[in-house]
Every structure is written in C-alpha cells, then in structure tokens.
Amino acid sequence: MAVPSMQNEMDSDTYQMAVRQLDLVAQRLGLERDVLERLRLPQRCMVVSIPVMMDNGETQVFTGYRVHHNLVLGPGKGGLRYHLSVSLGEVSALAMWMTWKCALVGLPFGGAKGGVRCDPQTMSPGERERLTRRYTQEILLVIGPQVDILAPDVNTNEQTMAWIMDTYSMQVGYSVPGVVTGKPIVIGGSMGRREATGRGVVYCVQEACALLKMPIQGARVVVQGFGNVGSVTAALLNELGARVIAVSDAHGGVYHDGGLDIPQLLKHQQEKKTIVGFPEAGAITNADLLTLPCDILVPAALERQITADNAGEIQCRILAEGANGPTTPEADEILRERDIFVIPDVLCNAGGVIVSYFEWVQDLQNYFWTETQINRRLRQVLIRAFREVYAEVDRTQVDMRTAALMLGVGKVAQGERVRGLFP
DSSP states (O other): OOOOOHHHHHTOHHHHHHHHHHHHHHHHHTOOHHHHHHHHSOSEEEEEEEEEEOTTSOEEEEEEEEEEEEOTTSSEEEEEEEOTTOOHHHHHHHHHHHHHHHHHTTOSOEEEEEEEESOGGGSOHHHHHHHHHHHHHHTGGGOBTTTEEEEEOTTOOHHHHHHHHHHHHHHHTSOOGGGBSSOOGGGTOOTTTTTHHHHHHHHHHHHHHHHHTOOSTTOEEEEEOOSHHHHHHHHHHHHTTOEEEEEEETTEEEEOTTOOOHHHHHHHHHHHSSSTTOTTSEEEOHHHHHTSOOSEEEEOSSSSOBOTTTGGGOOOSEEEOOSSSOBOHHHHHHHHHTTOEEEOHHHHTTHHHHHHHHHHHHHHHTOOOOHHHHHHHHHHHHHHHHHHHHHHHHHHOOOHHHHHHHHHHHHHHHHHHHHOOOO
C-alpha cells in the first residue's frame, strides 16, 4: 500500500472537517486571528516507523502517529487506534476534537490522539503486543502522566494499555500506572471505565428525552457500531425499556422490528466475534441501517458516516453521536433544517475521557473509588455539561453542536490569552 505524503495526509477530509467546524465557531466567538491560527494547527505531531517481527519471521514496518493538538489547559489526553484508515490528518482531527471535549466538560487536559496504520484483525496476539511495545518505545519522549496520557480507542483495549504501561514502566525503572487509562483494574484501572463512554451516551440520551418529553420506555433505537461504545449503549438502553431494533458492526448489521434480544446478541457476538448471522434477526446493511425509522439513532462507529448524501433520509428524533466526527458539516445543516436533535460527539461520548480523568486522579493519589461513586460523578459532570450546552443554545439560538464547540473553543482560547505567548 502506498504511503501518502505528509501534506496529503493533513489535507484529509476528516481534518478539513474539524478545521471547518473551528472556523465557523471562531466567527461566532469573534476569535482574534492569532489565537485562531494557533488552534487550527496541532501543537506537536510525531510520526514514527514501527518495525515488527511477524510470526513468520519477516519484519514488517508500520506507520504510527501521536499528535498533541493543544496543551494549554493541561497534559495531553486521547486514545490510540489501530486501523487501516489511520493517517496524520485523521489523528490530528481527533486530537482537535479531544481538545474541545476536555475543555467543554471541565477537565484539566489538552487534546491528543494516536494511531497505527494496520489491520489488527489479521495479526496474532503476539504480533499486536510487539507492535504496541515498539510503538510505545518510539513515542516515549512525548508521553507520560504529566505529559500525555493514552487510552483505548478503535481496535485497542485494556490489554493494549497494559502493554503500554509495562513498556513505559520498564524504561523509567518503576511502575507508572498514570501513563495510560482504560487499563485492567488489577494494575490501577478504574471501576466503570470500560462502560463509561456508552453509559455517558445513555445519560445524554436521557436528558434529551426529558427535554423533548419523549419517553425512553418503548423508544425505537438503532445503533451503528457494536464495539465497546455501541454494545454498552444498546445494553443500557435495553435495560431502560427501549426497543433496540437494529445494530451493526464492521461485517454487517442485524434487524428485528419487534426488538432484538440484546443479551442473546451479546452472547452471539462473544462466540462468533461478530453479530452477523444472529439467528433471531434479519440482515441489514450499514447504509440501510442509518436510514431506518426510529426515535434514537446512535452512530458509534467511525467518522463521516452521516453526510450530505444520506442526511436527508435520516429518520430519527434524537441523533446521539457515540463516535467521533460521525456527521459532516454539510449533513449538520440538513439535520438542523429537519429539526433533528443532535447530541454532538464532544458532549455525547465524553463519558470515556471523564472516567479516564477519574482513573488518572486515582492513580496519582493511590486511592480508588467504588463503581457507584464513579458512575454518580460521571452523571454529575455530563448532565452539568449537557445543561450548560443547552443554556448556550437558548441564549444564542444556535444548534447543539455549535453551542458545545463555542463553549469548548472559548475555554481554550481564554487559556491561550491568559498564558500568553512564549518566548
């Protein structure tokens, strides 16, 4: 596969989408030109080559990235993804969204993101471990509990974080649990972290339903992406009495108008490593799934799923963005005209980074909270942020995404002004 040039990577559609969102918000905020220029570009980008000895004895070289978008409010915070779509532009956009997300919900973090361009589904556990450890070694200079804290993302998990923590700790000579979050509980992970993003999506959906006077009991739900975020969201909404009628993963989707048996579907997924072939449902494509008539649509897969091409066919009342950047600016305009209530990604999926913050704090003080305490604190932070965003909607008469970004970008811009310019 040909490796794109750095300039082409930064010109990616995802990065241009993130910059366009920033520019639109900057106009409303009246941002000074110098502040805007500093926010449009990442503060630091590291691109690394990762040679890995494969099981067949051959060496394969992968490309990895770690991007710090803005660190004015604190150390970098952001996930690490393994996917063939990973590029410098994609990672830079995701880091930018992390900056706004952390600022919006009041966390003392800046935005960061990492990724390795690979297909982890074709790799053995040993190959993934060697990839992870070599990647960690290559980015060692730009990570640390007071510098940049990694977390799981697409195709990475608790085990990935454990390998990163161990590699970093071996280099410094003592255990440093705070270098990553989302790690196993036995080595300093937090209760409730695995479910945090999906649980946060549900808290936001509950607030939106109350706002729209729409009961969750019996609400028809569609979830695109049945990974960690989508599966937890579906399970929790099902427990609240909603009817999850369709879900999908990277291999395809399943649909049942009367509602899927989510506990049985989770068992099927665990056994088959996919939801495809679930015997109690029919098949559906990802494209058709997005346009099903429903009350709540949760895109929880990759970015740029709802575009100008399909936004006019979306048939939901609430669109809850479990994924990062699933809706393009062009689609946003269409959804706004159609009066679809969008809970934007920087708010809706912030549960993961909120509980990552809790985990980081627990690691630093070597004192751990119960799952009940974690979930209560998560709910408090998210509901406060949701209501602040909606108050901004009411005050400025803009949509939810614009309001959320105005609050997040505004806090970062204020930090830039207060700290000034060095030297």
